[in-house]
Amino acid sequence: MKSRIRKQDYVHPLFIAGLFALLIVVSLSSHASAFEIIIKLTGHEEFPGMVSVDAGTEKKFDRLCLLGIEARGSIDVGFVMTLAEKGIPMGSYRVSKAFSQEKWPTSSFSANGALRFMPQTESAREFLLAVGKQGLALHARDFYPLAEKMTDNPKMIRFFSDQLFERLAERWGTLRISNWDMGRFHDFYRRNMQADQQWKVRVEASNLQTIKNICAPLKVQRKPGGKLE
Numbered sequence: 331m332k333s334r335i336r337k338q339d340y341v342h343p344l345f346i347a348g349l350f351a352l353l354i355v356v357s358l359s360s361h362a363s364a365f366e367i368i369i370k371l372t373g374h375e376e377f378p379g380m381v382s383v384d385a386g387t388e389k390k391f392d393r394l395c396l397l398g399i400e401a402r403g404s405i406d407v408g409f410v411m412t413l414a415e416k417g418i419p420m421g422s423y424r425v426s427k428a429f430s431q432e433k434w435p436t437s438s439f440s441a442n443g444a445l446r447f448m449p450q451t452e453s454a455r456e457f458l459l460a461v462g463k464q465g466l467a468l469h470a471r472d473f474y475p476l477a478e479k480m481t482d483n484p485k486m487i488r489f490f491s492d493q494l495f496e497r498l499a500e501r502w503g504t505l506r507i508s509n510w511d512m513g514r515f516h517d518f519y520r521r522n523m524q525a526d527q528q529w530k531v532r533v534e535a536s537n538l539q540t541i542k543n544i545c546a547p548l549k550v551q552r553k554p555g556g557k558l559e
Contacts, residue, residue, distance in 0.1 A: 370536035371413060372538045380544060381507070393545075416457070419457040426465060435480060441512075441516050472488075472491045472495075472509065474491055
């Protein structure tokens, strides 16, 4: 005896297809919106700000502190002081590749390289152009791995590393982190990234004390007699 499908149990194939398509759209939309880089800037020369990254549930990377003019190595003091004097280029940005004019060893973000951000908000674009920059760039102390691609002479690596920083600072407002943080950040970025277009980037103004509480190095005080407090 053939089984019969009751009318109330029948679901039209078009309804199933539509529901499936809707679930895909919602899933892709929520996935895309989760990939976000937030740059919080203070305009302070010693504690410029910090970077946080959100790549979805349980995939967060926060407390990546920007280094100020007291740090050793490559620092664009002029740009840091510009932010201190003229304010923050707030708004939305997108991840950008290196310009061909830079003659950069790699076009995209690489280990110990630089991650570039192009402004999408008009006010941010105008601010940066007024100070001679086309966007922002996150970088570390040196570019030794990239410099090694440019020379076979070990003694020239430092020279080419410095030259790469000069090329970067010529077009971009540079924001400095430590080499160690850059290594961790690059690993995280590549592990959670499928395409640069997935990432939303936002620059915000932040309270100095908030950043200082997070990024200021711990100071160890000693009591008389040499005992630690």
